[in-house]
């Protein structure tokens with residue numbers, strides 16, 4: 001078993017990490033950290049459990065630690081669900097101290113020597129771990145993309161070999177993406193908010209890194225363009241998006257690509273049976289009906305039309321956040337980086 005911790009374990013994403021790691025077959029959940037408000041309390045007392053899954057009782061007696069390097073002694077790997085402003089320095093310090101960091105925060109995603117990974121899409125980018133180690137770092141940082149970016153990149157991946165260009169996307173993003181206290185009920189109920197800070201830039205920039213080529217030293221970004229418009233809607237979990245792309249193939253050919261697609265690896269505990277599921281019904285995917293496919297790890301696509309135009313949807317705090325980081329960690333272990 002690999003000893004792991006969760007940084008920011010009481011937050012929206014942190015709770016998902018704890019839920020998914022409590023009974024993990026490879027990872028032994030030893031340490032949970034949060035702010036000074038929570039440190040010193042048992043996890044049961046510190047956390048305001050708000051997930052749609054029962055509180056994992058096996059974690060209840062863990063004493064919440066301070067979020068600093070000293071609290072992580074003896075761990076092989078930490079999962080970070082910290083606010084980005086805290087993650088910037090702390091994640092670097094932890095990696096320098098010899099611990100592997102799988103981060104969900106945006107701070108290091110675009111760093112030159114940090115892999116921004118979706119296992120199904122660009123597992124070869126993990127070669128940047130060697131680049132970090134060659135620069136003298138004992139541990140390393142691996143990041144997963146922004147939640148909307150993950151859903152879009154996974155949805156495009158099965159048709160990528162057709163040649164993609166001129167991608168446009170309009171998102172309809174769930175409230176949980178803003179964290180528990182991120183959007184007031186009075187602001188979102190009966191409403192749509194057509195702005196999510198920095199989200200459009202993240203979708204436009206991160207996608208080019210993820211779909212770029214690793215040349216053994218650095219990532220050469222993909223050359224197509226992405227134009228995004230991001231919107232918050234009154235849905236609890238599940239980011240839905242309408243995607244337009246120039247692709248040299250008919251809708252029927254693309255549907256066949258989705259039906260024939262399978263992940264380029266197997267045997268990882270968090271891996272769903274189907275990473276991308278094509279739904280043939282004319283009114284799917286829908287967040288309430290489809291977000292829990294593959295225990296929240298499957299991205300659903302549908303309504304593929306000439307243009308090319310289609311809809312994609314995925315669970316933002318599982319496939320778009322905690323589950324993404326855990327799948328990255330499993331891939332890292334399977335490739336013997338830990």
Ligand SMILES: NC(=O)C1=CN([C@@H]2O[C@H](COP(=O)(O)OP(=O)(O)OC[C@H]3O[C@@H](n4cnc5c(N)ncnc54)[C@H](OP(=O)(O)O)[C@@H]3O)[C@@H](O)[C@H]2O)C=CC1
Pocket residue numbers: 007008009010011012013014033034035036037038039067080081082083084086104105106146147176177178179180181316317320321
């Ligand atoms: N929500 C989502 O869908 C996604 C979120 N992310 C990213 O994940 C990260 C966490 O987001 P989210 O879970 O929504 O955030 P929350 O606000 O829900 O949780 C923040 C966590 O960080 C802890 N924390 C806050 N301040 C400090 C501090 N000064 N020192 C130590 N710990 C602190 C909190 O502890 P305490 O309870 O003690 O205050 C809590 O555990 C962010 O970087 C976010 O951008 C990424 C993808 C998707």
Ligand SMILES: N[C@@H](CC(=O)OP(=O)(O)O)C(=O)O
Pocket residue numbers: 104105106145146147173174176177178196199202316
């Ligand atoms: N901005 C996303 C969630 C998020 O925190 O993204 P990031 O990890 O890129 O900061 C949303 O609101 O749905």
